[in-house]
Structure formats: structure tokens, C-alpha cells
Amino acid sequence: MTEPRTAIVTGAARGIGAAVAQRLASDGFQIAVVDLDESSCAATVDAITSAGGTALAVGADVSNEEQVKAAIERIAAELGAPTVLVNNAGILRDNLLFKMTVEDWDLVMGVHLRGSFLMTKYAQKHMTEAGYGRIVNLSSTSALGNRGQANYSAAKAGLQGFTKTLAIELGKFGITANAIAPGFIQTDMTAATAERMKVPFDDFIKFSADQIPVQRVGQPEDIAHTASFLVSEGAGFVSGQVIYVAGGPKD
Template structure:
């Protein structure tokens, strides 16, 4: 493993599990000092301890509700003070409240929109202050193939589509300050969240994965590391001329077979 991020400070929101944790781990393995944020401070701290215990990595956990402006401001002040700066922000925090339109409550809609859109806005706004001053930075937002539309996910699909527009706009505004802003849109990835989705539908999670893999040209579903690898690339110097892009990571165009 290279040391592409040696001396860099990386903040991953929603980093206690799944794609977020895999992303934090990937950066840590390449030398970064990693801050893991999660709505549960205990979960964030446990994840950071796991990185330190299993790989001897430099990691710290913070509790933060990314929809709360005051908590976000405090989070960024703490990260910069404790870790000495901020070079990379990965806006990964997310939730699902799936339901068909006629069953979806206003709370279902608001919670999903707030975490994904308001949360990404608040974190990006806080990060850019520091990044503009230092004239450098990398920001990656987690979108989804659901941004193209998905039954039972009017809230989630709308939020993830909004993140793509936000990404392009932020790239335009922050580019003059040498800040790259991109988004990664995963397809089906085997995480605790997708397993819970299967269980809500009354399907065995392993059978659910097998069903989903049938429409993926590579013949398998994704794993969190697949997404983390692309996020790391976008935050490396190899991608220094890549900005405002939406990278779909889904094993190829979907097929019916």
C-alpha cells in the first residue's frame, strides 16, 4: 500500500460502518490522519479504535448530527484543532426511509433530505472555509444510482440526485481555490443498510444479493472497499484535473439476464 495521503487529514462523515468505514480505513492505510464522524459518538470512537488496534493507524472519532449547524461547526473546529488541519472531506452520512409515495410520511421525506442535502451543505460550507484559506482541498460526496429513480425511494432518489447538482455547483465555485469536488454514485453494495432493506422486504439477505448480482455484468454485487478505492483515487494527485464529475461504480450497465 502506498503513502499517497501521508501527512493529510481526512474527515469521513457516517464513517462508523459500511462504505464510510471502508473509506476511512483506505485513507488510513495510505498514511492519512483520519477523523471519523457519526451521529453516535460511541460508534465513531469504536471505529477509530478499531483502525488504531487493527492497523496502528492514526484515527479519532467524533459524534455529530450533520443536520445540526452548531454541531457541524463544533466538529470542524475540533478536527482542525486536534489533527492540525483538513485536506479531504468525504460526505458519506446518509439514511434511508423507503416507502411508496402514498405511504411516505413528511418525516420520512424530511429526514432523508436533511441528512443528505442539508448535511452535505453544512459540512462542505464548513470545510471550504479552511480549504479556501490554504488554497487546496478535496471533497467527495456520496450519491447513488438511485439518483436515476428507484421504486419506493422518492425521498432518497431525490436527495441523491440533488447531491449531483450540488457537486457540480461546488466544483464551479471552489475550483478557483484549487479545491476538487466530485461525487461517487454506487450501485448495489453489500452493507448493513442493504441487508436491512432485504429483511424489511422479507427476503434472505444472501438471496437478495444473488438476485441483484444477476443484473450486474461483472456478476457480483459491490463491497464497501470497491467504493473506497474510487473515493481515494478522486482525492489523490492522480485525479488533480478531475472535478465536478459523477462517477458511477456499479459493475457495469444493468442487464436483464
């Protein structure tokens, strides 16, 4: 990059989002660290700035159109027009179908699908004007179906179709769109799943690792490495793809 590009990472206060934000900062991007609560972004921003990078904490509910518009405008004004977007923000409201409430369905759809749509809708304007852009959406192996996650699985599958459509519509403007589908990644979110299942997290990790060909669970940095490639200059001929980062094949 001849001059620093601005990258937005949503859900970047912790977990995968924080790891992606820090990795892209080390790659030379200026990072907008977006999460629901601006103060929760402090640790990620501090990690980036202490390593010599540039980061801005931005509080926004990605499912709220006005908040998204305001966030994108602020990022463009304070860091520069964003040409990289990583839609990572997500929540869990797991339950078996007959126990799942309409509210829990709507909340998950709102953050994952509506949130990714809104962030992309308002960020792509800056990308099309620049004639360059990289969009990465976080899907999941749960897109293939997972007990107790009808809402989450549907949302993550939806993101794959969304990604492929973005690639078709935006390609002529120099914009690529790809999705990463993580398998088991050791984060607060998977810890919450273990708690819901009433299984000690260490046991949950060991059991999960035994089912994975590489015999370990993933770390947020595994996803960050993949995101780093997809947003790079060299990945310009990779678009509309879903990359499963799960320690083995998923199909």
C-alpha cells in the same frame, strides 16, 4: 504528501464510510471518523490505529449546524485543518410515495443534502485557506430513480447537482469536488432494504448479482478504492464528475 493531511469521513462508523476511512488512513491521511454517536466510531478508530494510523472519533448530527461547526473546529484543533471531506452519512426511510410521511422525507433530505451542505460549508474554509482541497459526495444509482425511494432518490440526485456546483465555485481555490454513485453494495443498509422487502438477504444478493454485468454485488472496499483516487494528489484535474461504481453502466 509531504506531511499528513486531515480527512473527514462522515457516516464512518460502519459500511462504506468505515471502509473509506480505513483506506484513506492507509493512504497516509489523519482521519476524523464522524458519526451520529461518537461511541459507535470506536471500531473504525481502533482498526485505523491498530494498523498504525491516526484517527479521531467525533460525534455529530450532520444536519445540525451548531454540531457541525463544533465538530469541524474540534477536528481542526486536534488533527489539523481538514483539506479532504467525504460526505457519506446517510439514512433510509423507504416507502411508496402514498405511504411516505413528511417526516421521512425531511429526515432523508436533512442528512443527505443539508448534512453535505453544512459539512462542506464549514470545511471548505480550511481548504480555501490552504489552497488545496478534495470533496467527495456519496450519491447512488438510485439518483436515476428507484421504486419506494422518492426521498432517497431525490436526495442522491440533488447531491450530483451540488457536486457540480461546488466544482465550479471552488476550483479556483485548488479544490476539486466529485461524486461517487454506488450500485448495490453489501452493507447493513442494503440488508435493511431486503428486510423491508421481506426477502432473505442471501437471496437478495444473488438476485442483485444476476442483474449486474460483473456478476457480483459490490463491497464497501470497491467504493473506498474510488474515493482513494479522487482524493489523491494525482486527481487534481478530475472535478465535477459523477462516477458510477456499480459493476456496469448506469445512464
